[in-house]
Amino acid sequence: MRVKAVMIRILLNFKHDKRTVGLMILAPIFVLTLMSLVFSGAPYYPKIGVVNAPLQFVNSLERENAEVTRYSEYGAIEALSNKDIDAFINFENGKPKIKLEGSDPMKNNTVISDVRSAMMAYSSSIDLDITYLYGYKEMSSFDNFGPILIGFFVFFFVFLISGLAFLGERNSGTLDRLMATPVKRWEIVIGYMLGFGVITVIQSALIAWFSINILGIMMMGSFALVLLVTVLTAMTALSIGIFISAFANNEFQMIQFIPVVIVPQIFFSGLFDLSTMTPWLRGIGKVTPLWYVAEALRNVMIRGKGLGDIAYDILILSAICIFFIIANILALKKYRKI
Amino acid sequence: MKEYNIYEYGRGSIMQDEINSKPMSTYAVEVSHINKSFDKRQILFDISLKIPHAQILGLLGPSGSGKTTLVKQMAGIDTPDSGEVFLLGEKMPKLSLLNKIGYMAQADALYTELTAEENLNFFASMYKMSKGKQTERINEVMRIVNLKNFLKVQVKKYSGGMKRRLSLAIALLHEPPILILDEPTVGIDPVLRVAIWEELYTLCRNGTTIILTTHVMDEADKCHKLGMIREGRLIATGTPEELLSASSTSTLEEAFLFYGGDVK
Numbered sequence: 001m002r003v004k005a006v007m008i009r010i011l012l013n014f015k016h017d018k019r020t021v022g023l024m025i026l027a028p029i030f031v032l033t034l035m036s037l038v039f040s041g042a043p044y045y046p047k048i049g050v051v052n053a054p055l056q057f058v059n060s061l062e063r064e065n066a067e068v069t070r071y072s073e074y075g076a077i078e079a080l081s082n083k084d085i086d087a088f089i090n091f092e093n094g095k096p097k098i099k100l101e102g103s104d105p106m107k108n109n110t111v112i113s114d115v116r117s118a119m120m121a122y123s124s125s126i127d128l129d130i131t132y133l134y135g136y137k138e139m140s141s142f143d144n145f146g147p148i149l150i151g152f153f154v155f156f157f158v159f160l161i162s163g164l165a166f167l168g169e170r171n172s173g174t175l176d177r178l179m180a181t182p183v184k185r186w187e188i189v190i191g192y193m194l195g196f197g198v199i200t201v202i203q204s205a206l207i208a209w210f211s212i213n214i215l216g217i218m219m220m221g222s223f224a225l226v227l228l229v230t231v232l233t234a235m236t237a238l239s240i241g242i243f244i245s246a247f248a249n250n251e252f253q254m255i256q257f258i259p260v261v262i263v264p265q266i267f268f269s270g271l272f273d274l275s276t277m278t279p280w281l282r283g284i285g286k287v288t289p290l291w292y293v294a295e296a297l298r299n300v301m302i303r304g305k306g307l308g309d310i311a312y313d314i315l316i317l318s319a320i321c322i323f324f325i326i327a328n329i330l331a332l333k334k335y336r337k338i
Numbered sequence: 339m340k341e342y343n344i345y346e347y348g349r350g351s352i353m354q355d356e357i358n359s360k361p362m363s364t365y366a367v368e369v370s371h372i373n374k375s376f377d378k379r380q381i382l383f384d385i386s387l388k389i390p391h392a393q394i395l396g397l398l399g400p401s402g403s404g405k406t407t408l409v410k411q412m413a414g415i416d417t418p419d420s421g422e423v424f425l426l427g428e429k430m431p432k433l434s435l436l437n438k439i440g441y442m443a444q445a446d447a448l449y450t451e452l453t454a455e456e457n458l459n460f461f462a463s464m465y466k467m468s469k470g471k472q473t474e475r476i477n478e479v480m481r482i483v484n485l486k487n488f489l490k491v492q493v494k495k496y497s498g499g500m501k502r503r504l505s506l507a508i509a510l511l512h513e514p515p516i517l518i519l520d521e522p523t524v525g526i527d528p529v530l531r532v533a534i535w536e537e538l539y540t541l542c543r544n545g546t547t548i549i550l551t552t553h554v555m556d557e558a559d560k561c562h563k564l565g566m567i568r569e570g571r572l573i574a575t576g577t578p579e580e581l582l583s584a585s586s587t588s589t590l591e592e593a594f595l596f597y598g599g600d601v602k
Contacts, residue, residue, distance in 0.1 A: 005463030009449065009456070016451040016492060177447030180413050181464035182436040337417050338431045 006191020028153030036142040046111045049076045049088035061118040087111040102135030134303045143218035147297035155237040163241035179336040200234030220304030239324035265290040366547035372421030396561030397551045404570040405551040440514035446501040450494040465512040479507040499525040519550040555590045573597040
């Protein structure tokens with residue numbers, strides 16, 4: 001009952017403040033559109049596995065700065081699906097067959113051109129047989145990082161707006177006033193989650209729909225799963241936003257948390273290729289929620305994977321979300337002990 | 339003359355509550371030896387107060403004297419470092435007791451994007467109240483503060499005085515037996531101020547205990563009893579007449595200075 005009242009209060013606030021709703025939906029769509037138009041690649045040295053390859057070919061491939069590893073045929077398939085290598089080349093009957101991991105078009109192109117150069121040095125025939133594990137030949141870079149961007153924008157805007165909304169509640173004295181009523185602390189937090197939840201379901205659905213149907217971003221999996229991940233992203237961002245707002249005294253200080261909380265997450269989310277980074281440093285990504293969001297969305301949208309394959313990411317995100325919900329309920333003790 | 343039958347109806351249920359609550363308390367609010375500090379700065383020093391039922395107590399003191407902190411302890415929003423607060427015989431803070439308090443904060447704690455009606459509906463939902471009762475109460479409290487024609491207006495379009503009145507209306511919504519009002523009449527024009535005082539007297543006659551803070555001396559003598567607060571200490575309590583005669587002064591202002599130790 002009170003939870004519902006808090007939820008309705010938030011929705012009414014949005015009803016009177018349509019600009020904020022517009023920002024939450026249109027700004028991500030605008031930036032995604034721009035990104036889809038302007039993106040271009042960067043240099044990369046591929047990791048290539050070889051099966052039954054002649055030494056001469058391996059040598060010339062290494063001259064192209066590729067990192068070459070020998071595998072058995074079975075081992076190569078395993079390494080490819082684990083993303084340990086970007087591609088492997090199998091010399092069946094002396095004829096090279098390339099199998100690409102395929103989810104990153106930039107890496108695909110690098111592998112193909114490196115192999116082509118190596119082949120030129122090795123034999124006159126440069127006829128290549130290319131297959132993809134995921135993705136396809138025409139895949140653009142935007143298809144690769146689009147899923148991350150969808151997750152990022154949902155996270156960013158929900159974080160910012162929920163944080164500011166809760167900060168407003170603290171600063172205007174309404175939170176104090178609310179605490180003078182018999183409302184329970186958890187009712188406020190859950191009411192907030194549900195109120196924003198309604199808005200974020202709409203926001204996530206529109207952004208995902210626009211990206212897939214209008215921008216034509218690659219989509220192999222189910223839309224429902226994309227929605228599940230984005231809504232969970234929004235909920236996580238919401239609970240973190242409310243939590244962080246406790247450490248800000250005004251709107252300006254809330255904005256100052258963007259470089260601290262948001263920007264590092266972008267770096268480790270997979271938007272930038274971290275293959276060349278020291279492994280322990282790369283591990284930082286695994287403590288940021290956006291890393292799991294990106295992982296889950298890419299698995300669904302590019303690799304067409306199902307619920308079972310993203311269950312781990314969903315679990316981690318839910319755990320982060322629940323952790324911050326509890327933290328928020330406890331943090332409200334600052335306003336009222338009971 | 340206006341009719342206040344709705345209040346009488348409301349009182350009935352509260353009387354019932356008081357009969358049921360055991361032990362029956364002699365005082366509506368009892369504050370016993372409370373101390374409160376913020377960041378090592380002590381705001382309240384050993385304050386004790388007993389407020390009988392159906393009385394208007396005014397807490398008089400300059401701004402920064404600790405009035406707001408004191409009423410927050412009574413309203414259960416804040417808890418004292420030491421000492422106890424009892425409301426209707428029960429120890430604060432207690433969630434169920436919050437049903438019996440109408441609190442009006444010093445800052446207008448309103449959702450400015452929302453209309454007055456949406457604000458009232460929201461706060462009414464925090465108390466267990468039927469839909470019909472809710473509508474009835476909203477109409478009644480908005481009549482009291484004379485804002486009935488502004489129900490559908492967004493609060494951000496309200497003037498300062500109107501916001502003050504809406505805050506008061508929200509505090510009255512659930513017919514609480516104890517009203518705690520922090521500077522209730524600031525920015526309200528004199529005509530309406532008189533009307534609001536009349537309303538407070540009516541509530542009081544019907545059994546409501548009212549605690550209000552003020553720094554305006556001429557408003558203080560409207561209270562049944564006064565507590566003078568200076569630098570976190572309760573320097574004097576009594577009816578306005580008692581305070582004047584005991585200090586042999588003619589105005590509350592002089593009396594305040596007398597009890598504060600500034601006049602020999």
